[in-house]
Amino acid sequence: MRNYINKLKIDGELRTVAVAVDPQYELAAVTKKSQRQNDDAVLFSQVKGTAFPVVTNLFSSRRRLCELIHAEDGNFCPAWNRLLDETASMSWDGISTSDAPADLVTGKLSNLPLIRYHEKDAGPYFTSAIFLAKDPDTKIPNLSFHRAMYVSDDELRIRLGSTHDLTDYQRRAETKNEALEVALLIGVSPALFLAASASIPLDWSELALASRISGEAIWSYPARTIDLEIPQAAQIVVEGRIRANERRPEGPFGEFLGYYVPEAKNHVVDITSVYWRKEAVFHSILCGSSEDLTLLETVTAAKIYRHLNAVLPGIIDVSCSPAFMNTTIKIRQQYEGHARQVIMAAFGADLDFNKAVFVVDEDIDITDMNEVMWAFLSRGRVDRRTMIIDEVPGFYRDPHKDHWGRLGIDATMPFGREAEFERKLVPGEADIDLNDYFK
Numbered sequence: 262m263r264n265y266i267n268k269l270k271i272d273g274e275l276r277t278v279a280v281a282v283d284p285q286y287e288l289a290a291v292t293k294k295s296q297r298q299n300d301d302a303v304l305f306s307q308v309k310g311t312a313f314p315v316v317t318n319l320f321s322s323r324r325r326l327c328e329l330i331h332a333e334d335g336n337f338c339p340a341w342n343r344l345l346d347e348t349a350s351m352s353w354d355g356i357s358t359s360d361a362p363a364d365l366v367t368g369k370l371s372n373l374p375l376i377r378y379h380e381k382d383a384g385p386y387f388t389s390a391i392f393l394a395k396d397p398d399t400k401i402p403n404l405s406f407h408r409a410m411y412v413s414d415d416e417l418r419i420r421l422g423s424t425h426d427l428t429d430y431q432r433r434a435e436t437k438n439e440a441l442e443v444a445l446l447i448g449v450s451p452a453l454f455l456a457a458s459a460s461i462p463l464d465w466s467e468l469a470l471a472s473r474i475s476g477e478a479i480w481s482y483p484a485r486t487i488d489l490e491i492p493q494a495a496q497i498v499v500e501g502r503i504r505a506n507e508r509r510p511e512g513p514f515g516e517f518l519g520y521y522v523p524e525a526k527n528h529v530v531d532i533t534s535v536y537w538r539k540e541a542v543f544h545s546i547l548c549g550s551s552e553d554l555t556l557l558e559t560v561t562a563a564k565i566y567r568h569l570n571a572v573l574p575g576i577i578d579v580s581c582s583p584a585f586m587n588t589t590i591k592i593r594q595q596y597e598g599h600a601r602q603v604i605m606a607a608f609g610a611d612l613d614f615n616k617a618v619f620v621v622d623e624d625i626d627i628t629d630m631n632e633v634m635w636a637f638l639s640r641g642r643v644d645r646r647t648m649i650i651d652e653v654p655g656f657y658r659d660p661h662k663d664h665w666g667r668l669g670i671d672a673t674m675p676f677g678r679e680a681e682f683e684r685k686l687v688p689g690e691a692d693i694d695l696n697d698y699f700k
């Protein structure tokens with residue numbers, strides 16, 4: 262991650278904050294304002310109460326994500342799916358064993374930046390922590406994101422989503438009345454970060470995926486107190502065990518949808534060791550910000566793209582921006598009704614998130630909802646191009662059924678009438694440099 266920070270600095274995509282900032286709200290407030298201005302990463306060199314510098318907004322740009330997987334043409338979905346295909350064919354778990362780095366420093370949780378993000382959060386949270394765990398039966402390693410509430414130097418609390426792999430591992434360990442060993446990795450290489458966002462079958466290794474992304478071995482060393490191998494590229498490591506059959510209050514916390522999730526009884530992690538690489542940089546993620554959502558949107562879009570391409574022709578690209586419960590699909594129409602079939606297939610491609618599905622023609626920018634709505638409103642009747650499927654559950658954490666139902670919108674032009682919808686063009690506009698005119 263430190264190499265990546267240096268690269269962004271050289272490329273002019275890193276802002277540095279030299280004044281000391283308060284980890285209580287101020288750091289998050291500066292992050293939020295900076296994100297409104299641009300996609301630059303932000304490095305806070307002094308954070309009150311800790312010796313660690315803090316970096317944020319590293320992975321907020323779709324362009325940077327494309328670069329990291331060598332999709333320089335901007336087509337994330339096919340490049341990501343090629344990496345997944347290569348991972349599927351690997352029997353290797355992705356780990357290459359090495360000695361522990363010589364520069365490890367031992368400490369405690371409260372040495373780390375204890376950042377409070379939102380007014381009503383129950384406490385400080387670690388929001389970029391990647392949980393490394395092994396499938397209790399197959400021992401295949403898995404990486405996944407779960408924010409963790411700081412309670413004391415000995416205890417963190419986490420909220421596990423019902424569909425996550427870590428939840429499945431924990432349940433299986435719990436049925437044997439066993440704690441699940443986990444390592445929280447904070448400040449990892451871009452390859453590990455991207456791999457952790459993937460939801461892939463349980464028998465594929467996300468460390469193998471990270472190795473495919475970076476093209477390098479994931480050198481790892483034995484953890485100090487648990488049976489896991491820690492990637493050398495992790496700047497900060499927190500080892501612990503998720504207790505079996507114990508839940509304690511966690512939250513409220515300001516979540517990705519922009520609201521607070523209320524306090525609930527959630528899982529408890531007992532901390533067994535905390536250490537870091539000398540000169541470590543702590544990674545902070547503002548939940549629900551572009552850094553949190555861009556990657557999640559992009560990998561969710563790639564999953565839907567994969568599914569659609571397996572069942573239908575003419576699928577060009579998929580985007581889940583601006584809020585990843587939305588899916589927009591770009592197609593080259595092949596027959597009358599094609600877009601409606603794409604909507605039906607998309608509903609089945611991700612049962613949690615694609616609450617609204619839009620289908621557009623290939624000239625539309627699918628990351629710009631203004632263009633998408635313009636296409637819907639200008640290319641045909643609204644009453645015949647809207648599909649509502651009621652009484653279908655959506656997002657798994659939904660006590661009041663607020664995420665039930667599906668909305669499908671065919672925003673394509675009528676099949677066979679393309680000539681009538683030719684977009685008007687002002688010749689020469691693309692080549693105009695306004696500096697030649699406004700002097």
Ligand SMILES: Cc1cc2nc3c(=O)[nH]c(=O)nc-3n(C[C@H](O)[C@H](O)[C@H](O)COP(=O)(O)O)c2cc1C
Nearest residue numbers: 405406407408422425426457458459460553556557
């Ligand atoms: C930057 C980032 C942060 C995330 N944070 C959380 C989180 O705090 N809690 C959560 O339930 N999911 C979070 N997610 C979503 C998923 O947990 C995540 O994609 C997960 O790693 C999927 O892994 P799995 O399929 O191995 O369970 C986050 C995703 C990203 C990309």
